[in-house]
Amino acid sequence: MNTSREEIIGKLRKTRSHVTEQRIAVMEYLESVKNHPTAKEIYNELKRRGVKISRASVFNVLRFLRDQGLIREIKVADENHYDARIEFHPHFLCKVCGRVLDLDVSDVGFYHGKIPHKVEQIDLIITGVCQKCLKKLDTI
Numbered sequence: 001m002n003t004s005r006e007e008i009i010g011k012l013r014k015t016r017s018h019v020t021e022q023r024i025a026v027m028e029y030l031e032s033v034k035n036h037p038t039a040k041e042i043y044n045e046l047k048r049r050g051v052k053i054s055r056a057s058v059f060n061v062l063r064f065l066r067d068q069g070l071i072r073e074i075k076v077a078d079e080n081h082y083d084a085r086i087e088f089h090p091h092f093l094c095k096v097c098g099r100v101l102d103l104d105v106s107d108v109g110f111y112h113g114k115i116p117h118k119v120e121q122i123d124l125i126i127t128g129v130c131q132k133c134l135k136k137l138d139t140i
Contacts, residue, residue, distance in 0.1 A: 003031040003084075015068045025051045026061045027070065027084065036074055036081035036091070036100040074100060076125065088122055094130035096137075101130060 008027045012019045025046055030037075037045070043058040053061075062082055065071040074081040076093055081100050090103040103126065129137070 003027075011070055015070075017064070017068075020061075022051070022053045022057050023061050023064065025049075025053065026058065027065065030065075030071055030082055030084035034102070036083050038079050038081055042082065072121075074123065074125070076100060090124035090126060092130065093125050093127045094133055095127055096129050096133040099130060100125075 005024065005028065008024055008031065009019055012023055012027070026042060029042060029045060029049075039055075039058050039062055042062070043053070043055050046053050046058070062071070062073070066073045066082075069086065070084075072083045072086050074083060074091055083102075085102065089105060092101045092103050093099075094101070
């Protein structure tokens with residue numbers, strides 16, 4: 001997504017709340033990845049990068065960013081995954097490897113413009129077996 005630190009700080013300032021290094025670090029990480037990490041994965045990666053942050057702070061930051069509309073929370077089974085791409089797009093959950101992948105709206109032929117209500121968020125998760133896992137299964 002290539003969002004700069006300055007752009008992230010600008011997004012955080014628009015919330016009229018404190019701009020903290022922890023919030024910046026979580027946003028920078030989410031903006032830099034295409035996978036949809038869990039809170040535990042985010043915590044582990046930030047610690048690996050030397051960011052001073054606790055597990056509780058990661059959860060608090062994620063809740064804040066979600067509530068402010070800066071990230072999406074994708075509820076899959078018993079874990080939540082996080083995505084900095086907030087515009088509507090469906091997801092694909094691989095039941096073999098557990099990865100959550102982005103899909104293009106045109107891939108599923110979904111148009112929500114005719115819904116006669118104020119739509120704030122749509123969560124569409126398609127479950128199956130991803131291409132990577134299919135290839136592995138074919139070679140077994």
